[in-house]
Amino acid sequence: MVVLLVSLVLAAGAGRSQPGTRPVDGWAYGLVVVSCAALLVRRRYPLPVAGVLGAALLAFAVRDYPGGPLVVAVMVALYTVGVRLGRRQALAAAAVAAVLVAARSATAVAAHGQVSAFSWAAPGWVVACLLAGMVVRARRQTVQALRDRAELAERSKDEEARARVAEERLRIARDLHDVVGHSFAAVHVQARAAAALLDTDPAAARHAMAAIEATSRDALREIRATLSTLRHTPTTPAVPAATARLHGLLGTARAAGLTVHTAIDETIAALPAPVEEVVYRVVQEALTNVLRHADATTVTVTIATDADGTRVDVRDDGLRAPQTDGGHGNTPGHGLAGMRERVAAVHGRLDTGPVEDRGWRVTAWLPVQS
Numbered sequence: 605m606v607v608l609l610v611s612l613v614l615a616a617g618a619g620r621s622q623p624g625t626r627p628v629d630g631w632a633y634g635l636v637v638v639s640c641a642a643l644l645v646r647r648r649y650p651l652p653v654a655g656v657l658g659a660a661l662l663a664f665a666v667r668d669y670p671g672g673p674l675v676v677a678v679m680v681a682l683y684t685v686g687v688r689l690g691r692r693q694a695l696a697a698a699a700v701a702a703v704l705v706a707a708r709s710a711t712a713v714a715a716h717g718q719v720s721a722f723s724w725a726a727p728g729w730v731v732a733c734l735l736a737g738m739v740v741r742a743r744r745q746t747v748q749a750l751r752d753r754a755e756l757a758e759r760s761k762d763e764e765a766r767a768r769v770a771e772e773r774l775r776i777a778r779d780l781h782d783v784v785g786h787s788f789a790a791v792h793v794q795a796r797a798a799a800a801l802l803d804t805d806p807a808a809a810r811h812a813m814a815a816i817e818a819t820s821r822d823a824l825r826e827i828r829a830t831l832s833t834l835r836h837t838p839t840t841p842a843v844p845a846a847t848a849r850l851h852g853l854l855g856t857a858r859a860a861g862l863t864v865h866t867a868i869d870e871t872i873a874a875l876p877a878p879v880e881e882v883v884y885r886v887v888q889e890a891l892t893n894v895l896r897h898a899d900a901t902t903v904t905v906t907i908a909t910d911a912d913g914t915r916v917d918v919r920d921d922g923l924r925a926p927q928t929d930g931g932h933g934n935t936p937g938h939g940l941a942g943m944r945e946r947v948a949a950v951h952g953r954l955d956t957g958p959v960e961d962r963g964w965r966v967t968a969w970l971p972v973q974s
Contacts, residue, residue, distance in 0.1 A: 610676050627807050632669045635660045639677045646681055650688040654681045656876050671809050679733035685745075686737020694936040698734040744790050759891055770934040778942040780827065782888050787823035793860040815859035822852060848875040857903060865904040870913060872907055879970050882946045883907060884915055886954075889939045890918035890966040899923045900963065913952070913971040921963040943968070 612633070646653040657678045661755035664674060681699055686694045690748045821967040850868070857864050872883055885904060894900050900922030908915050940956060943966070952970040959965050 605644060606678055607676055610905055611636045611640055611673050611876065620814045626667060628669060628673070631667065632673065635663055636673050636677075639674055641679055643677060643678075643684075643905070646684040647688060650681070651693065651697065654678075654685050654701070657681045658700065658704055672881055675729065679730055682734040683737040686734040691738065694734055694738050701730045701734070713918075774945070778946065779887075781939070781942055782885050782892070783823050783826045787819050789823065789857045789892050790819045790860050793895055797861060802844065807811045812859070817963070818852075819856050819859075820855075822849075826861050826960050847880060847884075850887060853884070853888055853891065854905065857895070860895055862894065862900065863890075863902045865902065866906075868907045869909045869914075872908050875909070875914060875972075879914065879950050882952070882968070882970060883914060885946050886916050886943055886966065886968045887918060889943050893939060893964075893966075894918075894920045894922060895924075910970075911972070913969055916965075916968040916970070917965065919959060919963055919965045921959075923962070 639657050642653045642656040649651060657674065660674055661678065677820070678701060681698060685697045715809075794812045794816045798809045798816070801809040801812065847870075851863070853868060854864050875883070887907075892904065894903055900920035903918065903920045906917040944954050947968050947970065950970055952968055955965075955967045957965060
């Protein structure tokens with residue numbers, strides 16, 4: 605509406621400053637109105653609207669109307685072209701518009717010998733408006749790119765946070781599975797032994813009950829330490845190092861009635877804490893499977909280190925059974941999957957399977973550099 609009013613005012617006064625041109629009549633005012641009306645759809649169709657304005661300029665030149673009434677509408681149309689279209693299209697439109705406006709001024713000079721200063725400056729204003737639109741477009745693209753980059757960074761941060769939460773949940777699930785599974789398996793065996801010996805050998809029954817108490821106490825401590833990571837309570841007592849807990853783990857297996865042979869390299873205490881923890885968890889899960897699923901009497905635990913890595917080997921003499929997730933028996937669980945995830949986390953390898961004659965083996969190799 606503003607552009608239309610300004611254009612009508614310019615049309616009304618254009619003839620006075622450009623003598624010899626055709627007076628502005630109804631056709632001229634009609635062209636002004638049509639040109640300004642076309643601006644209503646300039647954002648959706650910027651180039652066609654610019655074409656309409658160019659045709660109107662050409663009609664003004666052919667009918668020898670005074671220059672000036674369409675200049676504002678042309679500048680608005682070209683500004684929109686600069687904002688909405690790419691650089692090549694915008695520059696092409698600028699060249700065409702400048703040529704048309706300059707030709708209009710040159711035609712007026714040839715026909716009447718003079719032209720207003722505003723008409724001479726019109727090509728510069730037209731190009732300036734289009735370049736202003738291109739600058740605004742570039743600035744908007746820069747701002748949008750920065751906004752998109754910030755949103756992408758925020759999404760990446762959220763995804764990373766969700767991945768960390770999922771990884772921590774998986775770690776806690778593995779820890780709880782290992783602690784609860786091993787402890788309950790040991791307690792189950794010891795409770796059965798205590799019940800069987802209660803009448804015939806009270807001393808042995810008391811020894812089994814003491815083992816149950818020690819096993820449950822250690823399990824409770826580990827569970828509290830694991831759950832403290834959920835509550836963020838730093839006052840929870842720290843769990844001993846994995847190497848120190850390993851000897852208690854073997855003692856629990858012996859108390860459950862297994863004969864345990866060991867060949868443990870004490871230098872594992874110098875391993876990185878994550879690798880040392882994996883060693884402990886592999887032995888713990890392997891012994892849990894022996895207590896739960898194997899009819900075994902003897903277990904051999906071998907832990908050796910060299911310059912390349914650490915090798916953990918747990919073998920039992922239990923009856924051979926179809927392989928499941930736990931290794932023995934036919935009750936599926938998460939033990940083997942948890943062991944594989946732990947070993948893979950430190951870039952190691954895990955192999956499980958039956959021994960040639962009788963029993964089952966769990967072998968893990970953990971590289972030193974992990």
